[in-house]
Amino acid sequence: MARDKKPSIIFIDEGDALCSSRSENESESARRIKTEFLVQMQGVGNDNDGVLVLGATNIPWSLDSAIKRRFEKRIYIPLPEAPARSNIFRLSLGSTPHSLTEHDIKELGMRTEGYSGADINIVVRDALMQPVRKVQTATHFRRVRGPSRDNPDVMEDDLLTPCSPGAPGAMEMTWMEVPGNKLLEPIVSMSDMLMALSNTKPSVNENDLKRLEEFTEDFGMEG
Structure with a gap:
């Protein structure tokens, strides 16, 4: 199909699952697929000609030697550096309301040395849950002005948002007592991000990185 539709690109993610070293223990069907x-x-x-085959793997050393020869260029893509990590935070937040400044996002990029893009996505997803947790655990709410749930262009003065017991206008109540159309969840803040960051550790360890770098030295080719 790729030849018929060329120019085309075939991308094989987690290529080690398809292209691992052949062995006597594997099934006949697996051997036929690889062949x-x-x-x-x-x-x-x-x-x-006109067909580009790309593959990605985190464990290139497990690839069959014949497969490695077929992929003419073997390019090591390292973990993102601080500016790239900051940009991943921006992309992961998207249009979600938040109070983070540009300085906050740059600081998050600096604080996440060794984190992959997937790790940062996990941090952001956890941070996005923090306002929900605040609502669920709040013992006091206060009235604030904010956009109507039914029509964001209309401002209302009687929305309810979580607050501390000592906050001006605090009323003792739980989220179950707040009408659904009057609840104003807190927006994501830097403290939410830092809380999520403290709960999420990098998934790539130093031994794996060292092994990847050694593989690149032995087999890698710069594109």
Whole structure:
């Protein structure tokens, strides 16, 4: 199909699942799939001009040697640096209301050395849950002005938002007593991000990174 629709790109994510080293213990079907893959990528009479095959893996050392030869360029993509991490925070927040400043986002990028893009997404998702937790655990609410749930362009003066017991106008109540159309959840703040960050550790350890760098030195090719 790729040849028929060319120019085209075939992308194989988690390529180690398909292209791991062949062994005597694997099933006949798995062996046939790998053999067919090798033949299609670089077999006699195959015309792959206009077809680009890309693969990604976190454990390149497990790839079959014949597969490694088929992928002519082996490029190591390291963990994101601080500016890239800050940008991932921005993208992950998207249009979600928050009170983070540009300085806050840059600081988060600096604080997340060793975090992958997926790790940062987990941090943001956890932070986005913090306002929900504040609502659920609040013992006091106060009236504030904010956009109507039914029409965001209309401002209302009687919305209820969580607060501390000592806050001006605090009323003792739980979220179950707040009418659904009058609840104003707190927006995501820097403290929410820092709380989420303290609960999320990097998923990539130093040994894995060192092994990836050693593989790159032995087999990698710069694009």
